[in-house]
Amino acid sequence: MNSLTELVQPIAVGVYRARRERVLAALRAQGGGVAILPTAPEVMRNRDTDYPFRHDSYFYYLTGFNEPEAVLVLDADAQDGEPASILFCREKNAERETWEGFRFGPEGALDAFGLDAALPVAALDDEMPRLIADSPALHYALGTSAELDAQVRGWLAAVRAQGRSGVRAPATVHHLLPLLDEMRLVKDEHEIGIMRRAASISAEAHRRAMQACRPGMREFEIEAELLYTFRRHGAQAPAYGSIVAAGANACVLHYPAGNAIAREGDLILIDAACELDGYASDITRTFPAGGRFTPAQRELYDIVLAAQAAAVEATRPGVSFDAPHQAALKVLSQGLLDTGILDKTKVGTLDDVLAQRAYAPFYMHRTGHWIGMDVHDAGEYREAGGPLDEQGARPWRTLLPGMALTIEPGLYVRASADVPERYWDIGIRIEDDAILTDTGCELITREVPVAADEIEALMRAS
Incomplete structure (x- = not known):
């Protein structure tokens, strides 16, 4: 492990938690909603070799988490006792860790990064429709990733399919990055x-x-x-x-x-x-x-x-x-x-x-x-x-x-x-x-x- 993936120092955990709380407070001030922020994708260099992975800066700013295949969800509508900051990340896998190195896994990430909840990234498509159902707004990096845009459309479609049961999809979608830009400045x-x-x-x-x-x-x-x-x-x-x-x-x-x-x-x-x-x-x-x-x-x-x-x-x-x-x-x-x-x-x-x-x-x-x-x-x-x-x-x-x-x-x-x-x-x-x-x-x-x-x-x- 390098310094980005060693156990996070307590002071850094507090810094990232405070940043997430600032975002949640800002979303509540705007009327609530759910924010979605993935890290950067891994990119193939040639054949079976990837470019060295480098996290997305916005994602890292709010998490300190440096593994690929990860998504942060902030739920400004969460009630008392419900998780407001949720990390989706790779599960522990002894075979893959033999080849690629240490993974925190959801349980390890939950403890190390001060999150409210952590789930396997494989569960993202099942969990997101539930998380955004009846939320007033969705916040994410609009138009910056065709893949993310497609995922969001799929999650919204899954919620709308429940319309006859009284479940409502978010009425508005907002660009998340300007809020984070001001924080980072x-x-x-x-x-x-x-x-x-x-x-x-x-x-x-x-x-x-x-x-x-x-x-x-x-x-x-x-x-x-x-x-x-x-x-x-x-x-x-x-x-x-x-x-x-x-x-x-x-x-x-x-x-x-x-x-x-x-x-x-x-x-x-x-x-x-x-x-x-x-x-x-x-x-x-x-x-x-x-x-x-x-x-x-x-x-x-x-x-x-x-x-x-x-x-x-x-x-x-x-x-x-x-x-x-x-x-x-x-x-x-x-x-x-x-x-x-x-x-x-x-x-x-x-x-x-x-x-x-x-x-x-x-x-x-x-x-x-x-x-x-x-x-x-x-x-x-x-x-x-x-x-x-x-x-x-x-x-x-x-x-x-x-x-x-x-x-x-x-x-x-x-x-x-x-x-x-x-x-x-x-x-x-x-x-x-x-x-x-x-x-x-x-x-x-x-x-x-x-x-x-x-x-x-x-x-x-x-």
Whole structure:
């Protein structure tokens, strides 16, 4: 068993139980109903081999249960003495456990995860019509799974078939995920603790990659240093496909680690981090393959670092999600003007650059995203209501303590006759994970150097 399937610590059981109670309370406030939340399916990789199983994040958020073939049912209509939280999971099976490993089984899961009831998943189709009969509403992830949609239609049909006996099917069906998105958006101390550990492991992996890098290495060799460190320190997997990009490849935003050779004078951009106990980290660093930045590389690097500092300063409760992005844009755009990458005689002033998005060929992504159980985590970026802006968009949502997001400005300068040659094929991104505090934000990934001088010093010490 790994750390996700060992006996659950009492504090974690309480965390998951409290989350389920929050959902049940919200459903009761909406008039009651039954919520259905399955975990992710197992997916075949080829022939008789599956991809490594990874739970559904919403399901895990409410259960802490990491086995496949499982469904959580929350019954907001349950009366006193009736189960409100029911887990359907695989039964114990000595033969299958010989091949595939430990299973909790319903009885073990009931004890370990603080549920009201647990039943075999094979009983799901028999039990669900009974559970939803006479319930006012059904809540589930509408339209996200054709298989689940078909199951729900079958359960509803089974209830409707009892109509002459006075049994009624739910009158309304609601999308469950927006409720869970709002819950997941603000992290609790349990989540932040795991995210800190994931960030620390990922930072060590970046330090190791910097120290191991030498001209002549291939990208996949550098990636191997990252993956080794993740697993060595207990992370279950990378949080996403690792980006290890040498030279001009760094100008490709989602470049997968390949077999290109890191050459003297190249920059190496690494965007890679681990997932630990269901939570992601996300770090990007850019460093010179040979241990020293060229003057042009250092010039652009310092612009990106200054842009990140401005975005960090703007990341605090009470401001909009867009505020860090706008702060970074101003610094990056001014840097593009100062270096001559943007020609002032053609694009005009800083205000003109921002208004016309003249920076977009060199900075085409936003400065951050939510992070948590998923590397691009759940939660809306704009408010549900409020006046629309000139483009017809809703207002950006306001940052609150406990929210977690990345701060990741960059510059990507491809070879072009319109750009001074000394900047050709330089791609730089600097990314850290931030937790909103009461007064600002805390960067939890700064165990890996970010200043150019500190990076060079680390590489010289290897």
